[in-house]
Amino acid sequence: MWNYSDKLKEHFFNPKNSGVLEEANAVGEVGSISCGDALRLMLKVEPETQVIQDARFQTFGCGSAIASSSALTEMIIGKTVDEALLVTNKDIADYLQGLPPEKMHCSVMGAEALRAAIANYRGEEWVDDHDEGQLICKCFGIDAPMIERAVEVNGLTTLEEVTNYTKAGGSCKTCHEAIEDVLEAVLAKQGKKLEPAAGAAAPAPAVIGLDQIAPLAAPVTAKPAAPAKKLSNVQRMQIVIAALDEMRPYLKADGGDVELIDIDGKNIYVRLSGACSGCQMASVTIEGIQTKLVEKLGELVRVIPHTMMAAE
């Protein structure tokens, strides 16, 4: 049974603005019957002011699909068309006090219906450009296309690397096999092979040629330069990981270590271990990491010990 929020239940059991809107002058129809959800969004837009005066929906779908539709109509009534276009699927999910990762596609469908309806109103053609794939890692809500992209763009070859770049597989581990399947498929396309699970840094061979070490280190330190443009989550994570890796030798010299736990927008949660954790110096260390990350990212972030993460 899903753990639905009260807000979501409220919108499911008593949906707002359901049914047909006879005076609609904008209609968006999206979804897929095979995936089990489809939505028709009807808007009445005032041509003078471009204000959405009324919105109604009809939805075939589960509890969160119906609630997302209801929430969407509530969020956009009274907004101008341009203002409404700023509503993202994340906003819908937030409005409902969150959705389980498996259900995020319900909010995506709402955001798409809105765009389709507005395109319809403007006489444009709406093209569906979201590629939402099979959900692989439930803990972090990572789907197959995201993993494929990370693997392709960064030349990843092991499960551990995928986890470092996307977080997928970093928690309960039930998705490890599925991640390897995706990885294997991409590598097969590139004519490469999956590296056998590097279960506990394989015992080092007696003599290691330099060429054997180099490729592993390379992708991580590749592009830490501070970019001017707004960072995507994946970019931000890569930079953070690279920066932490750079600092690690210094922490280790003091008998400690640092591990990235989560990135939630501008909040970066880390776990300090060994000599750093709990000691007097912890806050100094956190501060040092923060300074370093701000410098590398070129944007303000907060570094927070994972123990202060909001309990879920």
Place this chain on the structure above:
Amino acid sequence: MGIYLDNNATTRVDDAVVAEMLPLFTEHFGNPSSMHGYGAAVGGKIEWARGEVQKLLGAAFDTEIVFTSGGTESDNTAILSALKAYPKRREIVTSVVEHPAVLSFCDYLESKEGYKVHRIPVDGKGDLDMAAYEAALSENVAIVSIMWANNETGTIFPVEQLAVMAKKVGALFHTDAVQAVGKIPMDLANSEIDMLSLSGHKLHAPKGVGALYLKRGIRFRPLFRGGHQERGRRAGTENAPAIVGLGKACQLAREALPVELGQVAALRDRLESALIEAIPNCFVTGNPANRLPNTANIAFEFIEGEAILLLMNEFGIAASSGSACTSGSLEPSHVMRAMGVPYTAAHGATRFSLSRDTTQAEIDKVIEVMPGIIERLRKLSPYWTNQGASTAFQPVYS
């Protein structure tokens, strides 16, 4: 009090089963392998339980019963054992509608271990394609694993006949009878079935206990190796309270078989015909002429199963659904898809599974509230108008 119609998912542990188990936590806590009175008392209880399982299955010997942790372990053990025992045979025959305990394991064996897996299709009623089955059988097949009854529709497969056919090519025959045991009569002594899986929690025993039937004389390779428990066929100190609970549950199931086939079937039929009568655009999935007495699976068109369940839950009614959204995947039930049920109906497939605890008053309550629930959701559906189904809605596929 809630109305529990999800007995194919799990059942309430019978009070008599609980009573039978309790002493094994308190006074009879010994290890059955120990050489003292504490152990002997428990060992005796376990052997009694084994006899009860044997009787329910109609097996020839009690030594043919191996206790396990449940249906999944029994299924995995049976299949793997056959593959290890007949290493030259590299093919498996199963059906498209098996439980994941068999299907996912076969997928794994195919993709990672290189076995060839034949998945026999079913027709619109969920009946097995016998011609395809016959064609798949050959001397390369190590094991056939086909369920006795389907957990979603209740459709029964002719396993005795399938077993005879499998024997002709020298393949072992295993059946996942997790849903069938205790609901229909069985006579394994007079069948060609080599292995059978059952699970306690589907017949009013606790979760996490089950059994694997191994016909005397067949080759077997254990999954767990270690101690000599279960004659070396399943190592590990016995889960004595649960095993004794399973024994009691099997005894009760044997006694209640006439109730299952009589009263339970009658209530199921009453529920089904009333809903079909009262609600437009719905139909029974599976084969009504050949299925478990307790299961009704009704597909309500143009609405989605999770939404149905959430509204039913408001009335205290518990059932289950083949919809994608209840499983966390995007595809609706593989069983509905295999039967060719269209997507518009597959997502609304709702399973009502009764038990001997189900009362007529409960069924009448369900009959009373279901039409309103379905109507309420259809009013929200773009596929539905006041006049009925709508074909005008053609969304952009995403």
